[in-house]
Amino acid sequence: MNNKEFRFQGLDAKTELKLALMLIFPSLMIMFGILYGSHILFPKISFLMPLLFGATTTVGISIIILKQLTNLVREKEWIINIDDKFLNLKFRGINHHIQLSDIKIIKNLGNIGLRYLTIKTKNNVIKIRVGNTGLAPFSKQKDIDELDAFVQYLKPYIDKHFNEKVLKNIVQPNIIPNFGVYVVKEEKIKYSIINRMKPWQVVVFILGILVLIMILFVNIMEYIFFK
Template identity: 55%
Template sequence: MLRHLTKRINDKEWTIKVDNGQNVFIKFRNKEYNFGLKDILMIKNMGNVNIRYLTLKTTLDTIKIRVGNTGFAPFSTPEDIHELDSFVEFLKPYIEKNFNKKILKNAANPNIIPNFGVYIEKQQKIRYTLINKLKPWQIATLIVGTLMLIMFTLMKVLFYYFDNH
């Protein structure tokens, strides 16, 4: 059903062109982005086997490219995923020279897709959020503990309400 609905959306194609290996032109629907590789501050390449989330944060814009062919992201083809991976692979030498990679402890399998990770410009300090510092089992424990606390609080409120009425 979702795949059928997404076919009705016109102009859902991303166009990415790189001139002279230095200037990047990206177009999606009525938005156009034109920037140099030196203007990129952060690159996030996340996802899994059937979906990719590529975010390019530049000095002016944040460009979020989502490509996928699963049930919850039925808007692309496997060829689109390959093209996006090829673009990131093209950027890889520039990334290795000018960016530091964030160490994500919360990623259960950091090698699930090619070039998976968050890359920060070398001049910027890498900052980690609490969720990035935790390991997967710690996140699961935090979620289960929070849910148990919420359930306990709701049960106390319900018992208080029914005892007094």
């Protein structure tokens, strides 16, 4: 591979997590405020109505807050240089100089408007987040295209030195270019219980957990505000 540079706007997983944690308190305050206000103003109203209204309002306001918080992040540019032996990734003044032969796993996951790229070596894990959706307002479409171009440029090397992990739980594996988890040929591919599930089994599993959480949440809120 010839020496080539890629630049795009995005975040790393650590910064993304910090933004998510910063949203927890205001989101809870909005939700509890709506539930408490509905209890004071409309004491005879069904609990389900303020719950649905509160959830919708909380999500909408959280998206606006997240957009503003993202705008406060000054350095969001990833700079990637690659040649036939080395990969150098720079983000917020930190350089990751990686020999291509040291890469163990490459995960290129995501959805429309969202990319999660993870590069794992024996001693380091680099997690790149690029997105232009409401819940991931880090980038623009041109940044997503640039990240896709980087993975495409790396694909011949991946095809030669990596095996692709079979993901049975993915409904649309071709939803983004070069979607997949790639494990270096010297390593054994390991599958978790979730990896072995079919898409409908994953959906049932997640829905079951969400239903249990919702039942618990409704019972607690109903006890606090409508007892």
